[in-house]
Amino acid sequence: xxxxxxxxxxxxxxxxxxxxxxxxxxxxxxxxxxxxxxxxxxxxxxxxxxxxxxxxxxxxxxxxxxxxxxxxxxxxxxxxxxxxxxxxxxxxxxxxxxxxxxxxxxxxxxxxxxxxxxxxxxxxxxxxxxxxxxxxxxxxxxxxxxxxxxxxxxxxxxxxxxxxxxxxxxxxxxxxxxxxxxxxxxxxxxxxxxxxxxxxxxxxxxxxxxxxxxxxxxxxxxxxxxxxxxxxxxxxxxxxxxxxxxxxxxxxxxxxxxxxxxxxxxxxxxxxxxxxxxxxxxxx
Amino acid sequence: xxxxxxxxxxxxxxxxxxxxxxxxxxxxxxxxxxxxxxxxxxxxxxxxxxxxxxxxxxxxxxxxxxxxxxxxxxxxxxxxxxxxxxxxxxxxxxxxxxxxxxxxxxxxxxxxxxxxxxxxxxxxxxxxxxxxxxxxxxxxxxxxxxxxxxxxxxxxxxxxxxxxxxxxxxxxxxxxxxxxxxxxxxxxxxxxxxxxxxxxxxxxxxxxxxxxxxxxxxxxxxxxxxxxxxxxxxxxxxxxxxxxxxxxxxxxxxxxxxxxxxxxxxxxxx
Numbered sequence: 001x002x003x004x005x006x007x008x009x010x011x012x013x014x015x016x017x018x019x020x021x022x023x024x025x026x027x028x029x030x031x032x033x034x035x036x037x038x039x040x041x042x043x044x045x046x047x048x049x050x051x052x053x054x055x056x057x058x059x060x061x062x063x064x065x066x067x068x069x070x071x072x073x074x075x076x077x078x079x080x081x082x083x084x085x086x087x088x089x090x091x092x093x094x095x096x097x098x099x100x101x102x103x104x105x106x107x108x109x110x111x112x113x114x115x116x117x118x119x120x121x122x123x124x125x126x127x128x129x130x131x132x133x134x135x136x137x138x139x140x141x142x143x144x145x146x147x148x149x150x151x152x153x154x155x156x157x158x159x160x161x162x163x164x165x166x167x168x169x170x171x172x173x174x175x176x177x178x179x180x181x182x183x184x185x186x187x188x189x190x191x192x193x194x195x196x197x198x199x200x201x202x203x204x205x206x207x208x209x210x211x212x213x214x215x216x217x218x219x220x221x222x223x224x225x226x227x228x229x230x231x232x233x234x235x236x237x238x239x240x241x242x243x244x245x246x247x248x249x250x251x252x253x254x255x256x257x258x259x260x261x262x263x264x265x266x267x268x269x270x271x272x273x274x275x276x277x278x279x280x281x282x283x284x
Numbered sequence: 285x286x287x288x289x290x291x292x293x294x295x296x297x298x299x300x301x302x303x304x305x306x307x308x309x310x311x312x313x314x315x316x317x318x319x320x321x322x323x324x325x326x327x328x329x330x331x332x333x334x335x336x337x338x339x340x341x342x343x344x345x346x347x348x349x350x351x352x353x354x355x356x357x358x359x360x361x362x363x364x365x366x367x368x369x370x371x372x373x374x375x376x377x378x379x380x381x382x383x384x385x386x387x388x389x390x391x392x393x394x395x396x397x398x399x400x401x402x403x404x405x406x407x408x409x410x411x412x413x414x415x416x417x418x419x420x421x422x423x424x425x426x427x428x429x430x431x432x433x434x435x436x437x438x439x440x441x442x443x444x445x446x447x448x449x450x451x452x453x454x455x456x457x458x459x460x461x462x463x464x465x466x467x468x469x470x471x472x473x474x475x476x477x478x479x480x481x482x483x484x485x486x487x488x489x490x491x492x493x494x495x496x497x498x499x500x501x502x503x504x505x506x507x508x509x510x511x512x513x514x515x516x517x518x519x520x521x522x523x524x525x526x527x528x529x530x531x532x533x534x535x536x537x538x539x540x541x542x543x544x545x546x547x548x549x550x551x552x553x554x
Contacts, residue, residue, distance in 0.1 A: 023363065024365075026358065027363070027365070027369065030355055031372055031373075033430060034373065034375065034434070037384070037387060037430065040387060040398060041383070044390065055395065055396050057401055118289075121540075123487065124536070125536055125539075126512065126515075126535045126536055126539065127491065127493070128512060128516060128519070128532055129292065129293065129296045129529075129532035129536055130289075130292040130293075131519070132292075132299070132519050132525060132528060132529055132532060133291065133292040133295035133296055134292060135520070136295075136306065136525065137291075137295075139306075156289065213378055216380065217378075217380045217381060217382075219381065219382050219494045219497070220493055220494065234380055234381075234382035234383075235382075237382055237383065237386065238382055238386075238498055241389070241498070248390050252386075252390070254383075255380075255384075255386050255387055258382070258383045259379050259380055259383050262378050262380060263375060263378070263379070266375065266378045270370070270374050273374055273378065274435065274439060274442065277377065277435060277484065278435075278439060278480060278481075
């Protein structure tokens with residue numbers, strides 16, 4: 001009798017534990033593809049030439065080596081590419097903030113739907129229809145293969161992100177605060193600069209990082225407008241591909257090195273990424 | 285703003301009315317709507333690319349919406365590790381597409397790739413992935429689905445978090461089961477949010493460029509040549525600026541048209 005009661009009490013809890021375990025198993029399976037691609041990238045970069053192209057592939061047991069990373073640096077001016085990517089991403093982000101912060105402030109304050117619509121249309125316009133005129137223009141002005149051309153064009157990637165993320169942040173600033181500043185004799189510019197801007201500092205960090213990431217990743221504009229002196233990382237890695245010869249280790253090492261800064265930055269701004277990608281249509 | 289957005293758009297529209305090879309010294313020649321006429325009636329390769337683009341976009345958006353929604357429903361509860369799942373989900377969207385494409389090129393390799401090792405062990409036999417014209421578009425779609433399903437999932441998750449409580453309480457009192465609640469309450473309430481997700485995915489899917497360019501360059505034998513790829517080659521391999529500009533206008537019209545349809549769908553009730 002006592003035993004029976006005990007068993008009856010025990011059973012639902014055991015069932016609960018089983019269900020929890022089952023739930024975590026499903027979550028694990030669902031997340032496996034996401035994790036596996038990154039795992040494969042990193043492990044390929046750490047394998048020797050023989051093991052990287054070995055079949056059947058080794059999933060866990062392999063000799064770890066850094067020769068692939070050494071080879072990337074030996075065969076390519078890799079630090080130069082990193083610097084190029086950094087200059088372009090940082091330059092376009094700073095310019096984007098200079099133009100985007102006032103624009104976002106005015107969208108949030110005065111509900112400038114026209115401007116908002118312009119940003120949406122800018123998102124719809126295929127990147128390549130900007131690229132043709134830019135190419136013609138920059139070639140005529142001898143600006144192909146300059147930082148200036150790349151920074152200006154990457155602005156098209158970063159500016160809409162900055163405007164939309166920041167419009168969301170400026171909307172959360174109580175209008176009373178900026179109005180009080182105006183009554184106290186501040187100009188509109190002063191109210192923006194001294195009152196609103198310090199309040200949205202976390203937003204500025206998020207918007208800046210997002211703009212930086214998407215410039216860092218940009219392939220289309222750079223593949224045409226970058227040249228020998230300004231080649232950015234994605235283009236450099238693309239040029240390293242040799243479809244005939246299989247030298248996977250160094251390629252995976254280069255891919256890992258491009259991706260790591262992005263992942264580190266992402267961890268800082270992950271809350272704002274969805275809002276940035278959907279032009280503020282979805283907030284968290 | 286004027287220089288980087290308005291000028292290019294106006295210029296592209298104007299050049300689409302011209303015949304001009306940027307590789308020659310002769311100046312652009314005004315040809316009226318001849319480029320558009322060629323697009324609509326003469327260019328078989330463009331027609332194929334047009335339908336291929338829409339097919340690819342429909343394929344990936346449908347798959348991403350279904351999978352993203354299913355994942356959001358799965359993750360829509362408190363559990364230990366939820367933050368980690370969210371963080372991991374963001375990584376495919378922000379990782380450099382060139383790097384990701386490169387890794388998939390290696391994973392798809394027909395004889396040495398890990399994908400064929402895995403599918404063979406699962407009993408599907410080796411596949412040709414991006415290495416044959418029959419399967420290339422689907423392999424590319426798989427990469428896109430890997431990259432962007434998390435976006436739909438995160439949007440849907442945000443939508444689920446914002447749903448009102450009352451309909452569920454009423455349903456519980458009426459004795460509705462889980463599946464019926466999902467079908468009659470959750471999905472209808474989630475519809476506007478899902479359409480936003482579909483809108484943003486459709487805009488970007490039609491314009492997919494990086495992964496296709498890196499992995500197949502439109503091949504093998506044009507099997508994955510979307511409008512964007514064809515346009516890129518017209519502009520920057522043949523320097524046929526006039527014709528390429530008309531294609532760019534057409535591509536813009538397609539993306540705009542799809543966006544307007546989706547925005548209209550969002551406004552109408554079912």
